[in-house]
Structures are given as structure tokens and as C-alpha cells.
Amino acid sequence: MLTKVADFVKLRMVRLCFICNEERASVKRPKTGQQLCRNCFFYVFETEIHRTITDSKLFKKGEKVAIAASGGKDSTVLAHIMKLLNEQYDYGLDLFLLSVDEGITGYRDDSLETVKRNQQQYDLPLKIVSYKSLYGWSMDEIVKEIGLKNNCTFCGVFRRQALDRGAIMLQTDHIVTGHNADDIAETVLMNILRGDIARLQRCTEICTTGDVRIRRSKPFKYAYEKEIVMYAYFKKLDYFSTECIYSPNSYRGHARTFLKDLEVIRPSAIIDIIYSGEAFEIKDDIKLPTQGVCKRCGYMSSNELCKACVLLEGLNRGLPKLGIGKTHRMRKLHGEMPRNTATLLHLSQVKIDSETASKEPGIQ
Numbered sequence: 485m486l487t488k489v490a491d492f493v494k495l496r497m498v499r500l501c502f503i504c505n506e507e508r509a510s511v512k513r514p515k516t517g518q519q520l521c522r523n524c525f526f527y528v529f530e531t532e533i534h535r536t537i538t539d540s541k542l543f544k545k546g547e548k549v550a551i552a553a554s555g556g557k558d559s560t561v562l563a564h565i566m567k568l569l570n571e572q573y574d575y576g577l578d579l580f581l582l583s584v585d586e587g588i589t590g591y592r593d594d595s596l597e598t599v600k601r602n603q604q605q606y607d608l609p610l611k612i613v614s615y616k617s618l619y620g621w622s623m624d625e626i627v628k629e630i631g632l633k634n635n636c637t638f639c640g641v642f643r644r645q646a647l648d649r650g651a652i653m654l655q656t657d658h659i660v661t662g663h664n665a666d667d668i669a670e671t672v673l674m675n676i677l678r679g680d681i682a683r684l685q686r687c688t689e690i691c692t693t694g695d696v697r698i699r700r701s702k703p704f705k706y707a708y709e710k711e712i713v714m715y716a717y718f719k720k721l722d723y724f725s726t727e728c729i730y731s732p733n734s735y736r737g738h739a740r741t742f743l744k745d746l747e748v749i750r751p752s753a754i755i756d757i758i759y760s761g762e763a764f765e766i767k768d769d770i771k772l773p774t775q776g777v778c779k780r781c782g783y784m785s786s787n788e789l790c791k792a793c794v795l796l797e798g799l800n801r802g803l804p805k806l807g808i809g810k811t812h813r814m815r816k817l818h819g820e821m822p823r824n825t826a827t828l829l830h831l832s833q834v835k836i837d838s839e840t841a842s843k844e845p846g847i848q
Contacts, residue, residue, distance in 0.1 A: 533569065551580065579608050585612055588729065601828075
């Protein structure tokens with residue numbers, strides 16, 4: 485009799501999966517609090533991403549899609565999921581891996597080795613573009629000039645345009661990035677704190693289109709970072725987990741710390757912030773910047789020159805703070821750019837990488 489009671493108590497202590505009610509629960513979802521077995525967690529996670537893709541109508545059959553690959557957990561899981569869902573649900577997409585080498589010794593060189601292994605594991609063509617080849621500067625060199633206070637401004641601006649230029653080289657229609665729910669919630673908070681109404685209006689959009697007509701989307705918009713980590717861990721995916729050596733002083737880091745504190749108190753805070761960002765409305769009398777084209781490089785810009793061109797000009801003129809703060813004051817003090825200053829190649833002159841774009845697996 486005592487043995488039967490002990491077995492009953494033991495059975496009660498072992499929590500069964502919330503979905504199948506058969507297997508032992510081994511995962512507690514941060515997003516919902518549900519306790520699931522591994523297989524049900526994989527199914528739910530993958531199905532939610534699929535629904536996000538289909539509900540938002542992110543892709544069309546026959547599209548060439550570049551997966552922004554850094555070697556980190558988000559982009560590695562994204563590459564795995566995109567290949568899996570493309571085959572499972574017959575999206576009909578031509579997939580590529582697109583990486584940016586910022587030139588950060590001891591960080592990006594190591595993470596790119598992970599990307600190269602991912603290329604072999606998923607059998608997808610890989611294109612790597614570098615800051616040094618595009619801008620003539622590596623991030624290590626930029627940090628020596630600017631210091632550790634504003635280096636993330638340079639890196640963020642340069643990386644965004646580097647991805648678009650890489651996509652042009654691959655002749656792709658679409659770029660997908662591994663931005664997750666935590667990233668988007670952080671961005672909403674940052675734009676509120678900075679009073680940046682223009683970015684606040686569009687930062688929660690799941691898909692955007694730049695002036696180069698390459699769509700950029702975020703399939704992980706509603707996926708929690710912790711669940712992405714759990715998926716990568718239980719699937720035993722090959723990813724690089726070291727943080728960028730230049731990022732601890734970034735402004736985003738403060739928003740991230742605040743968000744993590746909120747999440748401890750209220751796990752739904754992340755998704756709630758995203759929903760709040762989606763619901764923001766701008767008054768009709770608020771004047772927003774008009775999107776135009778940079779007269780120097782042809783990239784989208786709300787000013788005469790895009791941010792990348794201004795930052796690069798400052799570096800090449802020995803005025804690294806030209807693009808930080810009040811640019812017009814610096815120009816009054818130092819004058820306009822000399823004619824012999826190196827500038828960005830115009831987008832219309834970017835050469836197509838026909839070998840990689842022809843879908844031959846390999847590294848370029």
C-alpha cells in the first residue's frame with residue numbers, strides 16, 4: 485500500500501507536457517509559462533515562426549532571400565529555421581547566407597568561422613562583405629579614432645548599408661535578420677527615451693523596404709530571446725556566443741538591462757512593449773522627415789547626405805566626430821569636403837557577384 489502511495493506522489497511530482505500530456509516536461513517557456521517536452525517545444529516554436537511568416541505574407545515563391553548571418557545564436561537559429569520551413573512548407577525560396585566582417589579582432593574573425601561551418605552544415609551559398617573593402621576602415625581602426633563612446637553608431641550605420649550592398653551583389657530580393665522580440669522592445673524603449681518619433685513609428689514594422697527596393701524583414705519579431713537560446717541549445721546548433729568587445733558601453737545596453745529587470749517582474753512586458761509600439765499614432769500636425777536619396781552614394785536618406793557618407797567623410801578628413809552631434813557646426817568650422825577625399829561607391833556601380841548569385845554553394 486505504501487509503495488502505491490509513493491508511486492502516486494512521485495507521478496504527481498513529475499510534470500507532464502502541457503500539450504501532449506505524455507512526455508515529461510523539460511522546458512518552461514518564458515513567453516507563456518507553459519511546461520513542455522522538447523519535441524512539443526520544437527513544434528510550437530517552429531509553428532509560431534511559420535505563422536508569423538504566413539500571417540505577414542513575408543515571402544513570395546521564387547524570391548531570392550539573403551539570411552543575415554553573424555554566427556550568433558539568433559542568426560544561426562534563423563538559418564536553421566528558414567531552411568527547415570522552406571523545405572517543410574514549400575516556400576519556394578532561394579536562400580543565401582550574407583555576412584558582414586566589421587574587422588573586430590578576436591570577435592568577428594572567430595564568429596565568421598562559425599558562419600563558414602554553418603554554410604557547410606546547411607549547404608547554402610555564403611557571401612562575406614567587409615567594412616575594409618566597402619569603407620576603407622575596419623572597426624578596430626575606427627575605435628582607435630573615435631574611442632569607445634560612439635563606436636556603436638559607426639558600426640550600426642555601416643552594417644546596415646553593408647548588408648544592402650551585399651544583397652545587391654547577390655541580386656537578392658529580400659534580407660531576413662535575426663532581430664527578436666527583446667531587440668524590438670529595446671528599440672521601442674530607446675526611441676521613446678531619445679524622442680525619435682520617426683524611428684518609433686517604423687521600428688515595430690515586421691517588414692520594411694529601402695530605397696534600393698530590397699525588402700528587409702524580421703521573422704523572429706515575436707520570438708523571445710530566451711526561447712531562441714533554448715532552441716539552439718536543445719537542437720545542439722553550432723553558434724558563437726561571445727559578446728562584441730566594443731558593445732558594453734552601448735546605449736542599447738542600458739535599455740537591455742532595464743528590459744530584463746521588467747521581464748523578471750512581468751514576463752509579458754517584452755511583447756506588451758511591442759504591441760504598444762505598434763499602437764502608437766502620430767498626430768497629423770507632426771512633421772516627419774521626408775525619405776530621399778543621398779546625393780553622394782545613392783542610398784536612402786532623409787538628408788542631403790546619408791549617415792554613412794557623413795561618418796565616412798569625417799573619418800577620411802581626420803574629423804571622426806563630424807557625423808556625431810551637430811554636423812553643420814563642424815562644417816562651418818572646418819569647411820566642406822575636399823575633392824580628393826575618398827567616398828562610398830555609388831549604389832548603381834556595385835558589381836554583381838555572379839558566381840555566388842548563381843546559387844553555387846561556397847564562400848565568396
